[in-house]
Amino acid sequence: MPTLIHFTLDxxxxxxxxxxxxxxxxxxxxxEEPWEPSPDIFELNPxxxxxxxxxxxxxxxxxxxxxxxYLEETKATRVSLIPGDALARAEVRRLAGWFDGKxxxxxxxxxxxxxxxxxxxxxxxxxxxxxxxRVRQAMAALRTHLDYIAxxxxxxxxxxxxxxxxxxxxxxxxxxxxxxxxxxxxxDYPVAKSWYQRVKSRPSFRPLLADTIRxxxxxxxxxxxxx
Numbered sequence: 001m002p003t004l005i006h007f008t009l010d011x012x013x014x015x016x017x018x019x020x021x022x023x024x025x026x027x028x029x030x031x032e033e034p035w036e037p038s039p040d041i042f043e044l045n046p047x048x049x050x051x052x053x054x055x056x057x058x059x060x061x062x063x064x065x066x067x068x069x070y071l072e073e074t075k076a077t078r079v080s081l082i083p084g085d086a087l088a089r090a091e092v093r094r095l096a097g098w099f100d101g102k103x104x105x106x107x108x109x110x111x112x113x114x115x116x117x118x119x120x121x122x123x124x125x126x127x128x129x130x131x132x133x134r135v136r137q138a139m140a141a142l143r144t145h146l147d148y149i150a151x152x153x154x155x156x157x158x159x160x161x162x163x164x165x166x167x168x169x170x171x172x173x174x175x176x177x178x179x180x181x182x183x184x185x186x187x188d189y190p191v192a193k194s195w196y197q198r199v200k201s202r203p204s205f206r207p208l209l210a211d212t213i214r215x216x217x218x219x220x221x222x223x224x225x226x227x
């Protein structure tokens with residue numbers, strides 16, 4: 001059975017967990033804490049980043065796009081997550097890149113760093129309380145992204161078109177990680193909320209709703225499908 005080395009709230013790991021479940025691929029999960037990476041991670045991926053996908057004992061893949069393309073080429077027997085013609089697939093990749101690049105830089109990374117990673121890091125390595133200025137900036141940027149999600153689904157069934165795609169799973173990986181803290185102002189964004197409810201209600205999402213971080217309980221509505 002393949003193995004995925006991941007961190008519970010890592011948005012990229014979440015994206016792959018969702019994709020693997022949509023493809024119908026069962027995997028073993030190995031938890032890796034990014035504030036204390038094991039030496040094995042650097043042997044498997046010199047960049048030291050997560051996730052790492054092990055197809056078998058001899059095949060380790062890293063890099064979110066590389067793993068995504070590999071899975072689409074080898075596992076998409078019952079469903080494609082990069083569907084459509086060339087233009088449609090380009091739009092899927094564009095939006096996945098938007099969330100993995102812009103959303104991550106502006107929202108996911110600062111919130112996860114300030115609210116989770118710094119909590120567990122030693123002070124000599126930058127640990128301590130959150131930088132409230134970074135948190136406020138990230139929450140302000142989040143509103144812009146929720147507006148963009150609403151704009152997309154106002155004109156489409158899913159983010160990139162008529163079919164669920166890796167764009168939706170990339171977005172959901174980031175949104176769900178941030179939603180763990182319970183601070184997303186969903187009441188102000190009913191269209192984006194409706195899209196997220198549809199993704200969150202899929203069977204592939206259920207294992208993510210059981211995730212917890214030691215010493216940090218999720219927000220009250222985190223696992224609620226009718227939040």
